[in-house]
Amino acid sequence: MSGNWTSGRTFAEHGPNGKKFTLVVGNKRYPRRVAALVMGGVVVVMGGFFASVLGLIYWGKQVDARSAGEEAGLAQLAREHGWSYEPSRSGVVDRLEGVEPFPDVSTGLLVSDYTHGRYKGREFRYFEYEDESTGTGADSRETSEYYAVFAVSTPGEVPRTVFREEGFLDSVFGGGKIVATGDAEFDADNRVIAEDRAAAKQLAAPGLTRYLLHGPALQDRPLRFENGEVLTWHEERLRPRDVLRKLDYLSRVVDHSPARAWQ
Known part of the structure; x- marks a missing residue:
């Protein structure tokens, strides 16, 4: 496997001891357990961001509306x-x-x-x-x-x-x-x-x-x-x-x- 890793790419790789890595960032490799936590955090952050945007849009419409x-x-x-x-x-x-x-x-x-x-x-x-x-x-x-x-x-x-x-x-x-x-x-x-x-x-x-x-x-x-x-x-x-x-x-x-x- 090539030693040139691209920051942010995620793929599977086996180390010398047979341990499977699922996240490679720069020159560091992270096992499946850590990768799951990281990816889960990314999903939560992105989900929160989009929820905030939708909330602001909804709030803006409510401010401009009268019953x-x-x-x-x-x-x-x-x-x-x-x-x-x-x-x-x-x-x-x-x-x-x-x-x-x-x-x-x-x-x-x-x-x-x-x-x-x-x-x-x-x-x-x-x-x-x-x-x-x-x-x-x-x-x-x-x-x-x-x-x-x-x-x-x-x-x-x-x-x-x-x-x-x-x-x-x-x-x-x-x-x-x-x-x-x-x-x-x-x-x-x-x-x-x-x-x-x-x-x-x-x-x-x-x-x-x-x-x-x-x-x-x-x-x-x-x-x-x-x-x-x-x-x-x-x-x-x-x-x-x-x-x-x-x-x-x-x-x-x-x-x-x-x-x-x-x-």
Whole structure:
């Protein structure tokens, strides 16, 4: 038998004592018992890999799907609270363009499940925004990303100010100036990005930054103050179970914002 073995090849070979080898890797030979363990491990690892891939595909489809009960539940929730509900509405995104998750320029894009009313004494609205994109090259399929968007009114207006987790090249692509809040713990992992640095400093007072540090993570619930309201959003379908929780969150954000920010 030739002495040139190829890494990874498996075949039978008999040694000088007649012992049968079934796995040859490089210059090493392994008996049948060891070979069975190795091959079994390979099968388990590969099986786990493919199961994980299939699981991610299935999970992704579940995230992008809503049941008939969830579809009907959004309209039912609005009826129960006396809120106004529209299956779709155009022009909503136009005033929100320029900052993620919305496009840089928008004209009459539709949103779905547009709902507005009053909650805990404040005006609010929420809706689902679908961001469609088309692949390039060989993969020219259309894909959609869904965002559930919530907004609650604020006592006054401030120039656009965004609170979110630290992002890549915020100073270049953040859409504004990075504002240091003076809270070292907050600034370590989060960013305040604003058009007006002085107004943002007034808003990002310790009462608000401390609440955001010890409350829901900005990674999951970013904030955007603009046009007399504060918004939050997450990349998932709009579902009835999330509505009151998100409206509560925004209401607490307004409660923890300093009064002088609106003067």
